[in-house]
Amino acid sequence: MKRLFQIFLLILAVWWSLTALIALFRASQNHNDECVDSMKEQRDLTIHERSWHLISSSSSFCVNYHTNSDQFNFATDSRLKSIGQVHDTRNPWGDIYNQLVQDKESIAFLVDSLSAIAANRQLQGYELSEMIVTMVQDIPYSFVIPGKCEEYDTDGKPCVGDVRWGLYSPYEFLHTEMGDCDTRAVLVYAVLEEFGFDPAILVSDQYSHAMIALSIPTAGDYLLHQGKKYYFWETTAKGWMAGMLPPSYNNVDYWKIVLAHEL
Template sequence: MKRKLIFCLVLVAVMLCFGGVAQASEVVIDGKSLVFDTKPAIINGRVLVPFRGIFEALGAEVQWYGDTGKIIAHKGNTTIEINIGGPALKNGKPVSLDVPPRIIRGRTMVPIRFVSEALGAQVHWDKAGQRVVIITGKMHPIFYSWEYGGKVYSFGPVNLTEYEYQSILNYYRNKPHPRLASNFAHLSTYVYSYDSDGEKILKTLVNRLKEFAEKEGIRGDRVVDFVVSFVQAFPYISDSVSTPYDDYTRYPIETLLERKGDCEDTALLIAVLLKELGYGSALIIMPEEGHAAAGVLGGENMYGTYYQVGNKKYFYLETTDTGWPIGVVPPDFVGARAIVVPL
């Protein structure tokens, strides 16, 4: 009882002494913004955050002992013990904290640098953005699998850390996303806009597709079928379900990393992949139908529906589901007005 009373007195003193604190704007873990129920606070140059939110975001199991004001967290071979207004321990060894944990606005707050580094993460302070950036080193492997000619092919993993994965996606998500259906002049924005990491991933994939094709004896126009089957394996998902927007055209690298998209997204990706492989390609937009597809410059053995631009024939490629061969237009879009934009 006496121990509880002492803890309560310490708790009240801590709350009174630190009623007014500065607030940090944001905490980002591996490129993702972390949302707490209480905003991060800055005390003596140190950022403190709610204990449960940060421990769980870093993959630790955490327990709170309210009668003594003790926090114990476990992750792998690491055990952290933190005491409100008292010492901190890592694997039983005391750790000096220049700003100890405390109660702020009714929440138990802990120093984010100590917790993150104790669990093996790197911590950086973004002075311009007034935010904490944490890099865990957690991997985000990407695997691809698709079927062609009755055989299953697979590629991967593309080994990116979670931070690298989110950073590449954030780079494209923060770029303008004009609607292609209403302004085709923006097509080059999507086709040629790569960062160095994104371009490296794209080139790696193109080279692997070439290697697969050569190894399996897939040549000529059959390479187009092979590449189309790769993208057709990506699940179709509408923008309103997968993004906060009703209309959001993904950059090809976004579609490639997320392995999903709607007709516009997968059509753009196929057109870019074919272009990188040395084939003439185009984006086909059916404005009244709200649909998009890809087109490939006709070869000797291509048959089916095509669209003529000058003296060039671009054969229709459906991208939204598996099994659609070159030149076959889904029944819902047969005869629809199409705008063909060569890459």
């Protein structure tokens, strides 16, 4: 009996030790995620560090990546060539967005980084999609416009002008960290697709706004398309969860889906 009690104490001690090691590892992971948003120029490279957290929990994340000016210039040239002509006059924005989301290779580094985070944190389903969307929400809003910035009311926000169609490709956005509604929507759409989600891009002529939508089990405001509910997801500011339409854009009848898997 005494022998059995000693074995029990040994097992208990091992269990306590393993629990302590796991807790220490998790604490170390959380500490590593406490990074500071920054962009640093290093010769022809731009070193990026982004820190953000989920809306639905206190989970925080950190991603580091680098971009370069040569690839940025290549992405700009590719964008100008790909959207030089609008082929679908019935749905011009859908045509333009579709051309920009095709270049998955240029954002593979980001997808790989987010995949590593997801695997480490065991994220899937809604929580995984929230990790992706909140990363983009956390990037400060900037105007990307086709004309001169001084000719627009930018409300004091950063602005980059003379950009054809007022739209950056995903790589250009990641390089500059400057993007407004549709630039963000295009990046989020492309990344969500790589993770196997079913996203859509919505636009509103009345609101002059674009937004992502996602077919995923949740609640709130949505558009019905091909028998599926696509829930609105605002990406231009922090704090918006799937299904939450901002009050200034909340008339569902003013929105239409311009890009999805099945149109």
